[in-house]
Amino acid sequence: MDIDRRMLPYRGITPVAYLAGLVALILMLVWLLHYREGLEYDSDNPYRVFNVHPFLMLFGLVYIAGHAIMAYKMVPGSHNVQKFVHMLQNLVAICLGIIGICAVFKFHDMLKIEDMYSLHSWIGISTICLFCFQWVFGFVTFMFPRASTHTRVRARPWHAALGRALLYMAICAALTGLMEKATLLKQNNQASQRELHLVNFTGLSILLFGIFVDLSVA
Amino acid sequence: MDIDRRMLPYRGITPVAYLAGLVALILMLVWLLHYREGLEYDSDNPYRVFNVHPFLMLFGLVYIAGHAIMAYKMVPGSHNVQKFVHMLQNLVAICLGIIGICAVFKFHDMLKIEDMYSLHSWIGISTICLFCFQWVFGFVTFMFPRASTHTRVRARPWHAALGRALLYMAICAALTGLMEKATLLKQNNQASQRELHLVNFTGLSILLFGIFVDLSVA
Numbered sequence A, B: 001m002d003i004d005r006r007m008l009p010y011r012g013i014t015p016v017a018y019l020a021g022l023v024a025l026i027l028m029l030v031w032l033l034h035y036r037e038g039l040e041y042d043s044d045n046p047y048r049v050f051n052v053h054p055f056l057m058l059f060g061l062v063y064i065a066g067h068a069i070m071a072y073k074m075v076p077g078s079h080n081v082q083k084f085v086h087m088l089q090n091l092v093a094i095c096l097g098i099i100g101i102c103a104v105f106k107f108h109d110m111l112k113i114e115d116m117y118s119l120h121s122w123i124g125i126s127t128i129c130l131f132c133f134q135w136v137f138g139f140v141t142f143m144f145p146r147a148s149t150h151t152r153v154r155a156r157p158w159h160a161a162l163g164r165a166l167l168y169m170a171i172c173a174a175l176t177g178l179m180e181k182a183t184l185l186k187q188n189n190q191a192s193q194r195e196l197h198l199v200n201f202t203g204l205s206i207l208l209f210g211i212f213v214d215l216s217v218a
Helices: A002-007 A012-033 A046-075 A079-111 A121-142 A149-187 A195-215 B002-007 B011-033 B046-074 B081-112 B121-143 B151-187 B193-216
Strands: none
Touching: A002 B011, A012 A046, A046 A079, A046 A121, A046 A149, A046 A195, A079 A121, A121 A149, A121 B151, A149 A195, A149 B081, A149 B121, A149 B151, A149 B193, A195 B046, A195 B121, A195 B151, B011 B046, B011 B193, B046 B081, B046 B121, B046 B151, B046 B193, B081 B121, B121 B151
């Protein structure tokens, strides 16, 4: 078993995925805390409320969901322990994602901005809806009440494929979101070139995280 | 062999990938020809020059490059024929991509806009550079002068993995590009809601194309 794993071509990739995810999170926090207004859900400053959105979506639906994909490789213990961690991580990701979406709707309400007009919002809302469907489908099929062995074997590649597609969608949502915000900031002369470069590096780290997570389970 | 292929879970996916790609191309053309100024590389109207960019990038680095990934499944004939078609499609994709990038630089020159500041441009330029590297690497390793069998066997999963990552990067570049353009149009009140919805549907089709191409070769 050990020899087999050592022969896999992408074996050294998982630590790189961890690193890229951590870099993305840190850059996002530097951006929101140093260059922007900070983050607070119950603030009177609408921009502090808004900033909860990019952080929680990245932390939940990209970072934790990405780690959930890698759980079967990285969590020590039996298959059942790995499955439980995978399920729990995805549940946490969904909860953070829902709070993150509430934050942006609250921001829109505070500034009387319309909802759901952009490509970013269309990709994002499709992602969270499919994510919830995938979680329920996975829970019912693989945990409780659990389908027959035959059904589980047939469902597994579809569950894995949809999971990978969802990470890919979440990353597209994140990148289009960063692009929208950066374009607005630049257009209104509200950001220095240094800040815009930081946003670009955050986006690149998110993209690399997605590529390396995908590679690590390929 | 036939029975094995029929048992693959994602067998019916390839036609869906073809359809999504075609829909994305048609929507893009409707947008550029009906809602925007049309496309012409040698025009005096900078916006007609600009419009060459989104069309060629989508047609080259997403649509044709996506079909090149599926060539080993869909092109009839021997493995060598498939390999030749795959190589040729990727070469055409690179040429279209380079002309597409020249178009946007020409547009920037005409309107004195700075180059390479956005996340879209950073992702895009990384994608085309890596794409050229991947093509040269693939040509030298698998076609001429061709590496030893041992090296080819070791290189194949890396070549496939980088190819999938590049399609994923090209799609992220396309979506961030659409997002940037749509944000600017909306901000300057230059587009109707109907046009912005068309852009969103174009983006969703591109995203689905990527997911289905990836699934069809998973």
